[in-house]
Amino acid sequence: MNPDSLLETALKAARDTRKLAIGQGTRHEAPALFEAIFGRRPAQIVADPNTWEAAGRDVVAAFRGAGHPCPGPFVFGADVYAGIEDADRLEAALAGVDAIPVAVGSGTINDLTKLAAHRLGRPYMAVATAASMDGYTAFGASITRGDSKQTFDCPAPAVVAADLDVIAKAPAGMNASGYADLLAKNVAGADWILADAARVEPIAPAVWEIVHENLKSWVADPSGVARNDPEALRGLVAGLMMSGFAMQAHRTSRPASGADHQFSHLWDMQRHAFQGAAPSHGFKVGIGTLASLALHQDLLARDLEHADVERAVASWPTFEHEARRIVELFGPGELAAKAVEETRAKHPSPDQLREQLLRLGQAWPEVRDRLARHLIPFDEVRARLRQVGCPDRPQEIGIPADRLRVSYEQASSIRRRFTVLDVARRFGVFEDSMRAIFRPGGPFEDASPFM
Secondary structure (H helix, E strand, C coil), X not given: CCHHHHHHHHHHHCCCCCEEEEECCHHXXXXXXXHHHHCCCCEEEEECHHHHHHHHHHHHHHHXXXXXXXXXXXXXXXXXXXXXXXXXXXXXXXXXXXXXXXXXXXXXXXXXXHHHHHHCCCCCEEEECCCCCCHHHCCCEEEEECCEEEEXXXXXXXXXXXXXXXXXXXCCCHHHHHHHHHHCHHHHHHHHHHHHHCCCCCCCHHHXXXXXXXXXXXXXXXXHHHCCCHHHHXXXXXXXXXXXXXXXXXXXXXXXXXXXXXXXXXXXXXXXXXXXXXXXXXXXXXXXXXXXXXXXXXXXCCCHHHCCHHHHHHCCCCHHHHHHHHHHHHCCCHHHHHHHHHHHXXXXXXXXXXXXXXXXXXXXXXXXXXXXXXXXXHHHHHHHHHHHCCCCCHHHHCCCHHHHHHHHHHHCCCCCCCCHHHHHHHCCCHHXXXXXXXXXXXXXXXXXXXX
16 A cells, blocks of 8 residues: 555544644644634644744744634743643643644643643644654553653544644754654564464554554655655654554554553653753663564574473462562552552463463464564664664663663563563563673673763
């Protein structure tokens, strides 16, 4: 299926988004796009100081120039954060205005508006100002509450406008971050292949096609993205939007998020900062992609077809043992409690484990071949991240090798999603894999602290 036809098919499959425009100057078309879905209802612009200057002012001018009702904009301060407190603030402000919100921004503004609008029972529109993540068209908003990064169930925007002129002028690193987020779908797909083979979560073919039919072409030109080539940006934006449509259709993030995002979510929940600031979502996901890919490639070299299933079952810990290990790993507190809760949801009984391992072992020759064809090799992924302007070594986001090693253990417990981390644990090869990955000459040999 050609990209345009696939985009049209994906839009029809999307449960929430009804209109999408990607092009140059689309911010000026916002009133017409809005009116096609919402009619003449007032439009309430939501932005932060940077996105207001990048596009918000023009969007308001376009609405007012078209004679469309548009009350004064809601502009957050420079310290806006995708936390529950800012979502509460926005909800309170929107509650006093009978208008449809129009989020002008990227991840933070979109997620805050998505949650606030949903709580008020309203749809909303998004005007993308950077190709920085796939959340524009995704079902759910990623919001921090307390010490935990949570995905709140809420609909994606009904209308999305992505202006390539604005996106080309996005602050340094934002489009690179989106490229890393899109590239991560490759290993997320590999995790889904494993979950399908274990009969934990079957692949939905139509949803799979939305993401993976053209993924490798969307990520084929990292240098073009780095120099803001219009066609490279168009492919990047299309890929990110398509990933969101897949999540809408599946009603979960499974089509676009695996162990790669678990590393990122872990570091979010630990409030990781480097050189005084939190690395971007995409930068963390990029390193999570490399970490996941290193483990995938290690497992591809193993003969899981002939693994000793009974030995793995006999050594499988009870949930109570796992819960104690998690508390020791994280230390007592909210994060450990969340990890225990998530682990409880996916911890199999010995009989369930035996069935999963027998299925995976029997299917391993075919699964291994499929994964080998599907996965982009580690060295190539690292090179592409470097070309686009992303960190390609963990120490470049403040994660040295010893912390990354611990993160492998922690990341496997913070989400109930079945990934390559779970496969390594259930077959009893996790420790052997860690020794291989962190050996001298291994993929993270040079991950000494970055000064």
